[in-house]
Amino acid sequence: MRPTGGSVAAFVAGVTPAKRRRDAETLTALMQEISGREPELWGTIVGFGSCHYRYPTGTEGDMPLLAFAPRKAASTIYLESTAAHADDLAALGPHTTGVGCLYIKDLEEIDLEALSGILTASLRWAEDGGSEHAVLTVTG
Template sequence: MAKNKTTETEVNVIDFINSFVDNDQKKTDSFQLIELMSKWSGFEPKMWGPTIIGFGSYHYTYPSGREGDAPLIGFSPRKASFSLYVYSPIEKHKHFLDDLGKFKMGKACIYVKKLTDINIVIVEKMSKATIAYLNEHHECACRN
């Protein structure tokens, strides 16, 4: 079975942002997201793979037998937009998207250009709902 690419690393999050993010607004937004997601999750930021900043972790196992660990919530400050990993696409969470603001939806993330385009209160609700869902359905660091 192939090794998961997105695993926790020892790269310093602040060093990553300072070297990877070349836009001042995106840098400011990145530091704001770190502060907010740390508060919402109760976990310090860690690098996952080369570009994802994650908070906490959970263990998953797919029906195929593939398993691994992933951050509870997180983001990546990509060139074109932020990738936010804060949403569990289950029916009872879909209503959050109605009031989120300006975004695009990917398979596993929400893309936003800048934080002022979205409602941070909704992002907080989405993040906490996702953590609760993961806690209920997976082995989760959020149980500690």
């Protein structure tokens, strides 16, 4: 995966429904503040910074350090693992999870302080090089 270019502001302005657009604006500002990096489009994903990953199997590629995607059903926030954030997720508010995805239908119902803690920990994990399961090298 690589940044694809394009205007993040224009992409976010076209997000529907309006609630998802509002959440995308909030997530963009929050992730930019936490990461200290400008948002970039990675297809339909808004990413902040970049890293190269390599698994012990030899699989490797590039991905954003922090990222989200405004989907119709929910905003998808990409994490290294949702299990790593069990305590913060318990305090977050209404959400669902996948192995590495956090799905939020309405950011106004979420504890933004808890979300900030999750995002900060996820960024720290990436900047610290990941783990034995995925070695990460920050590239941007």
